[in-house]
Amino acid sequence: MTARVIDVESTGVDPAKDAIIEIASVDLVRGEDGTIGIGNPMATYVDPERPIPPQSSAIHHILGEDVNGAPKLDAALEPFRGAQAYIAHNAEFEKGFLGSHLGCDPIWLCTFKCALLLFPDFVSHSNQALRYELGLASPFGQDRHSIVPHRADSDVVVTAAILVEMLKTTPWAQLVAWSQEPALFTRFNFGKHRGERFDAHPDYCEWVLRQADMDAGVRFSAEYWLKRREAA
DSSP, X not given: OOEEEEEEEESSSOTTTOOEEEEEEEEEEEOTTSOEEEEEXXXXXXXXXXXXXXXXXXXXXXXXXXXXXXXXXXXXHGGGTTOSEXXXXXXXXXXXXXXXXXXXXXXXXXXXXXXXXXXXXOSOOSHHHHHHHTTOSSGGGOOXXXXXXXXXXXXXXXXXXXXXXHHTTSOHHHHXXXXXXXXXXXXXXXXXXXXXXXXXXXXXXXXXXXXXXXXXXHHHHHHHHHHHHHHO
16 A cells, blocks of 8 residues: 655645645655555655745745745646545645546545644644644654745645654554544634643533534544533
8 A cells, every 4th residue: 555645735725725835745655564654755846837926935934936836736746646545734735626637436534634633732733833842853864954834845744754653552443533523722823712622611612502603523523522521
């Protein structure tokens, strides 16, 4: 099975109106000694066929001049197709932009959702926060100064290193199963209780469940922690 870690940078966060400007991936490779490394690195700019907003450039530092002459999405994606499993940090984002274009129905593994469950007491579960929390400043021996956050070719290396760390304690099948569920948060990342635990604020959890437009993961988490509290 080809397990491919993939990352995209884009003009914004809405797949309905935004477009990919960069794609990168690495494949997980098991060595003769059983250790997991990475291979087959791929990266390309993509012509988004629309301007790149300044606020997006402020995150990934990609400008319109960088993508001039780059292949359009269908051609750019061709080398990245064909994996049986794709791994991404916050895979819902990558699935939103890539899903219908991959031409298959692969397994998706989300290292963000898995990190929420494996490391519930971490302050942050972003790619870079996990990198340093887990002692992966130089993933796979790469010079840490060569890792550029919010660039696809660097982000896939960090995500792959995080996944390898997870696989030391948790079977692949369990990580895949968690990835199919809504995100289970331990702490609020918004509102008056930002940074505090869900289970410490049952009234706020009940308020969350009354909000029709609340994020699915937040609603799932509020319901989960309320049930845990009732069962205690």
